[in-house]
Amino acid sequence: MKAFILAAGRGERMRPLTDHTPKPLLSVRGKPLIEWHLEKLAAAGVREVVINLGWLGEKVEAHLGDGSRFDVSIRYSPEGWPALETGGGLHHALPLLGAEPFLLINGDVFTDLPFAPLRARGLQAGDLAELVLVPNPPQHPVGDFALVQGRVVDAEPRLTYSGIALMHPALFAGCHPGAFPLAPLLKQAMAAGAVAGSRHDGLWTDVGTPDRLKALQ
Numbered sequence: 001m002k003a004f005i006l007a008a009g010r011g012e013r014m015r016p017l018t019d020h021t022p023k024p025l026l027s028v029r030g031k032p033l034i035e036w037h038l039e040k041l042a043a044a045g046v047r048e049v050v051i052n053l054g055w056l057g058e059k060v061e062a063h064l065g066d067g068s069r070f071d072v073s074i075r076y077s078p079e080g081w082p083a084l085e086t087g088g089g090l091h092h093a094l095p096l097l098g099a100e101p102f103l104l105i106n107g108d109v110f111t112d113l114p115f116a117p118l119r120a121r122g123l124q125a126g127d128l129a130e131l132v133l134v135p136n137p138p139q140h141p142v143g144d145f146a147l148v149q150g151r152v153v154d155a156e157p158r159l160t161y162s163g164i165a166l167m168h169p170a171l172f173a174g175c176h177p178g179a180f181p182l183a184p185l186l187k188q189a190m191a192a193g194a195v196a197g198s199r200h201d202g203l204w205t206d207v208g209t210p211d212r213l214k215a216l217q
Contacts, residue, residue: 001046001100001119001122002046002049002050002097002098002100002102002103003041003046003050003102003103003105003115004049004050004051004052004093004097004102004104004105005024005034005038005049005050005052005105005106005107006052006104006106006107006108006163007022007023007024007054007107008052008053008055008079008083008084008089009023009055009083010023010054010055011023011055011108011208013208013209018055018056020056021056021059022055022056022059022060023107023108023207024060024107024108025063026207028207028213028216028217029216033107033108033110033207034060034064034107036110037105038064038067038070038072038074039070041072041103041105043115043116044115044118044119045116045119046072046119047071047072047073048073048075049067049073049075050074050075050076050077050093050096050097051064051074051077051107052077052078052083052084052089052092053076053077053078054079054080054081054082054083054084054089055081055083057076057078057079061076075096077089077092077096083179084178084179084180085179085180086181087175087180087182087185088178088180090167090172090182091175092177094169094172097169099169101122101166101167101168102166102167102169103115103118103119103164103165103166104163104164104165104166104167105163105164106162106163106164106206108163108206108208109163109164109204109206109207110203110204110205110207110216111162111164111200111202111205112202112203112204113203113204118130118164118166122166123166123168123196126194127168127194127195128167128170128171128194129165129166129167129171129186129189129194129196130165130166130195130196130198131152131161131162131165131186131195131196131198132165132197132198132199133145133147133152133159133160133161133162133198133200134159134160134199134201134204135159135160136158136159136160137160137204137205137206139206139208139212140160140206142158143157143158143159143160144159144161145159145186145197146158146159147159147197147199150198151193151195151197152186152190152195152196152197153190153195154187154190154191159199162200162204163206164200171186171189172185
């Protein structure tokens with residue numbers, strides 16, 4: 001199974017830290033945020049990683065190289081600037097991801113969630129995605145989606161989407177190149193009963209502001 005790390009955004013709320021340093025390269029507990037993901041992917045047996053590039057993407061590629069020092073092989077999906085949003089970025093990278101389900105990770109989250117169980121169980125027949133949900137953090141008290149008997153639905157009470165998921169390329173069937181969000185595709189799949197879910201109650205932080213980054217250190 002391949003993995004895709006979303007790393008193209010500018011991180012507006014992290015400015016001025018991200019004016020000259022791409023958000024995935026901000027240091028968390030002694031190493032760049034994206035390196036934590038790469039090390040965990042390698043530990044889970046994932047060997048092929050695709051990373052999209054947007055804001056200061058050349059710095060991300062220069063720092064990570066081909067991924068060999070993390071025991072993975074990295075391929076890059078450059079989008080230019082402005083980037084293509086989450087849905088558009090994933091659609092743009094599909095030629096690199098192939099036809100099988102892949103592991104999706106937002107580059108700006110920090111978590112102790114192990115990736116191996118997700119990789120091992122994969123998607124069930126007929127499912128287009130499995131989302132990892134977490135308890136609602138203070139900055140997002142309303143949550144995103146509900147988890148009901150292992151299925152993700154657009155209902156109450158809501159949990160927060162962690163930015164970590166399994167996805168099938170078929171989720172993007174009928175999409176056209178360009179910038180577009182991911183959420184409408186997920187809601188459409190939920191309405192069709194094609195989105196599974198799991199809950200993680202351990203460490204998880206959306207590293208979205210300087211204060212949250214400081215709290216992690």
